Amino acid sequence: MEKRNDTAKTSLLILPRTFTSTEANKTGSWRYLRPRYEEKTSPCSNACPAGEDIARIEMLAEEGLFKEAWETILRENPFPAICGRVCFHPCEGRCNRKEFDEAVAIHQIERFLADTARKNDSKPVIVGRNEKRPEKIAIAGAGPAGLAAAYFLTRLGYGCEIFEAREEAGGILRWGIPPYRLPLDVLQAEIARIQDLGIPIRTGTPLGPSFLSEARGKYAAVFLGCGHSRPRGLGIPGEDLEGVEEGLPFLASIRRGDMPKISGPVAVVGGGNSAVDVARSVARLGGESWILYRRRREDMPAFETEILQALEEGVKIRELLAPVRLERKNGRFVFTLQPMRVDGKDVDGRGRIVPDGDVETMEFAKVFKAIGEEAGEDWYRPPAEDRDVLRLSNCTVSMKPGLPVLVYGGDLAASLKSVVHAVASAKEGAIALDILFREGRENLSGGLLKCRVGEGPSLSMEIHLGGPRGRRSSHIVSYSEINADYFQMAPRITQPRLLPEERLKGFDEIDLRISANLAIREAGRCFNCGLCNQCDNCFLFCPDMSIHRGEGGTDRWIDYDYCKGCGLCAAECPRNAMVLEEEKGS
């Protein structure tokens, strides 16, 4: 008995047993590369002139958090329902998903979120500054730029007052865009949300040039978003004949509800969106639309989708035809036109056109001119840059002594004439004024740099207000930085749309709503470039148990005592929300 116990004791002694863990080995000392969490900037948000946080919006939409996604848009853009419809979505052109299969239909999701919020009568929580500022700001023009400026400045704590010459607010959105692209009730709901912030809009109140000097004392600044209203002439004989109409007033009359009957061939001179809108409206009213453009079709400034839809609706386009003169014969217009050809390049990169051969004539029952507009009054125009006048990306700030600070925004100062550029100019102007009033003129350019989305020029109000978006790096994620192995090919949704013959029956909106299911699926196609969606790949694939997660799995950190720097976490991050850097130090 004694002996057996001894044997047992001995065998216990000779069987080596571990009694401690490997935690004493700080394998972090092996590391020469250091992973780090770093959210980055998505190319779409950089391409969006309004700097919308698109990668985040799609992430929220995919999770079905439609209201939160909509509020995320509203941080940067007061007009999701409008921009979801009429914006030319430069975001989609830069979408990394394009390299994989097709770009995400960002504008359709934006419109879906806005329409859903409206259907549910959602009241957004609009992030802003709590304390009120003493400065009052007058805004000239209730177009997209003026409305957006009031929206941003109010959120920054400034009291605003909008002056509008016409009987209703909305500017080009109200009077220039036909209802089949932007229904009136959609516009009115967006304007109402801005008014709900307590911003008075004084309609029917045109301002004169003396306003700027009179405003001193009452207003610390004036934002001018007066837009283009005076049509440019063709400069040809006969352009003022009776019956030759301007495009914009025609569109305005349709917006007002007048539906003149039109028949026979109708010429629309011009190549911009207004020309296409006029031609498509004429087609709806019974006319036979001909767009006459002096350059090539590919040079037309109108959006490609608009041109394609116009063609579907039976609008005919004659390119490389310059107007020479207009005459009236037997109740018809005889249009003399000079065929052109392309010869070299113009300064703007478009083909330079020169006359080519003999003139030709075409007969029309009606002629519309839609070659663009210029500033309605000379004082709307931004002054030339000097010591007191600062030209920014999309607006001009004038700080001349004896006058309130003047910010020229909208079409008169933006780099491109579009609704979203008007929003961009309003945001830039609002942030510039805020920096001027709070931190002084010397901090203006530095302050604007801080709220750039990526490399700019688009700016973020969320960053300016100190939101978490400011912690992201300005690095713009490229497709090669996405781990595409984690994504499945999936076709982009097609926009449900009225058939051409249905469209021609009236001015109903032609792009139809998409279902929540489709919106979620489409948002799920987004790579969410540069953002962490808590997929846990970093945590799962760490061979060294060095990624830790906080309560509820929301927070993550790296234990550098043990991280060997293998880089798997960063390489397997589908969305490039991590970086791997050379280890510095000893």
Next chain:
Amino acid sequence: MKLEVLDREYMYPGHVACPGCGAAIAMRFLLKTLGEKVIMVLPACCWSVIAGPYPQSTLKIPVIHSAFETGGAVATGVRAALDIQGDTETMVVTWAGDGGTFDIGFQALSGAVERNENFIYVCYDNEAYMNTGVQRSSSTPYGAWTTTTPGREWKKMRKKNIVEALVAHRIPYAATANIAFPEDLVTKVKKARDTKGSRFLHIFATCPTGWRIPSEMSVRIARMAVQTNIFPLYEVEDGVRYTINYKPKEFPVKEYFHLQGRFQHLTDEDLDHIQDMVNEDWQLLLRKAGERTP
């Protein structure tokens, strides 16, 4: 990806696996799924080292380090001891490398599964004797450089198909798994856990050191092994019922080979030949699974 077993952790940090070690990832997934009621048998392999130099252990479960050739036999003994104690809850898992499975431990494994011993045998496959300095094993693939197949003497034999060898024993469950496909791996570990008798899991585990690849590519290479059909994900029940778990888009194998230092010497003709072998194996597997072949 969302896995239910995410939060459990049965490994300590501070182990001495190379950076980016696929075998460490494989062990983590296995234990996260099985939990703590496990006795592990560890024949000589990389993991003998990773599990900790005496007196340390990196695993929070009991481990028996055994001789190279005895993975099957030691597990048989541990199981018998537990059964005598009336402990049917604790699982016995042998965790061996490809050397201890394909070569040195093969007879003990074959004997144990022929007796249908009630245990799980996991082979984490890094395709050579890595911890002794990258010597070729019968798991080393055709075309690979190792220190015993250097230069122009690169390995000219095919990799042994270990799963088919085990399937030939008609064991209740045999399956392949891969560190780059955690959901599939976890599902198979659960299935093995819930099956009685001999169960065999063949887990593809990248070795950055021996394969001559950057450590951060470890998971990507493993994923490509599946995407190119070099390492198909499938399972076999009772030696006859085949299920292919993942049908890849069938990328050309050369994309997998070009990324690895151990295959740098291969010419386009070699790669074409390898592609033919991979296609042949895949067609054979499809036929076994009763799926239509073109």
